[in-house]
Amino acid sequence: MSENLAPDSSLQQQMETFEETCRTADLKLTHQRLEIYRELARATDHPSAETLHTRLQKSLPTLSLDTVYRTLATFEQHHLVKKVQTVDSQAHFEAQMSQHHHVICDSCKEIMDFHWNSFDSTPLPEDLRQWGAIRNKNVTIHGTCRKCQDVKAGKKPA
């Protein structure tokens, strides 16, 4: 029930930054935008538009799925959220904009964040320098998470 939530301490701060960015960009601070952003910022599981929409039913019962899509697209243009690269048919989103990487469980599809500073500061291979202007480099790891391994092995969850 309290899964997939980021520590609350920074959320307040993040909401303020969000509101500031909206004001600067002349984006109206609607109830929908605030709640969509808050819900995504709270999540640690990189939800799809549909998942977000479902989670928001409680607080915004009349919210349309289209608004979720449209709002996320707007946020993306303003670098407030990112689309996560996956092999899924549904797009996944995150509000976590600072440098990090992803581990994906191919079994349950869960996407988790992790940090890797030594990688971040490693220079790229020579032959890439001439490719063009590089904006960022990220690692994606695929495998089977502990939970799914245990299920497959017939173990009960702790």
Added chain:
Amino acid sequence: MSENLAPDSSLQQQMETFEETCRTADLKLTHQRLEIYRELARATDHPSAETLHTRLQKSLPTLSLDTVYRTLATFEQHHLVKKVQTVDSQAHFEAQMSQHHHVICDSCKEIMDFHWNSFDSTPLPEDLRQWGAIRNKNVTIHGTCRKCQDVKAGKKPA
């Protein structure tokens, strides 16, 4: 016209491996499967199903798009091709199964391969070890390729 082609030397070998895998897996060697695989193996640009279908019109005028999708899915199950992780709505595919990484131009969407052996042999950060069983780790780089930089700068192509 001769763009996006892999060096031909290994293609012959790759086709033989493909045929062998099909036989072992009890997959019938149909004309469609051979041509779809060959076309993908020849490509270096990670085409979508639709792009592949278009390219195959010449050699297989009656080939349906559905067959391309279905065949690629079958190949994927047998580890003959991979879906490439992108942020695109269309899925992209490749027949290049050996370890490599991707640079993506956010402007023209071109996906290029590159190799990075020193990365490949670098151990993962400690805290990931307990996550589960890791199958592979890959780097994705985003930026703007030289071509697109030049276009933006108003330069003529060489």
Added chain:
DNA sequence: TTCTCGGTAAGAATTATTCTTATTTGCATA
């Protein structure tokens, strides 16, 4: 050559996302 079953093509169906339009709302201003 015949048989059989997996594979294919065509079109219908589904799923994910975006567009159109009428209505509402944030917010600047009086």
Added chain:
DNA sequence: TATGCAAATAAGAATAATTCTTACCGAGAA
């Protein structure tokens, strides 16, 4: 606080990407 208006929203239609259904076909075994 009331008014005006552009921007944002909801609802449903439309589109795009992918998959399903079904009748026919052809690869490979016998």
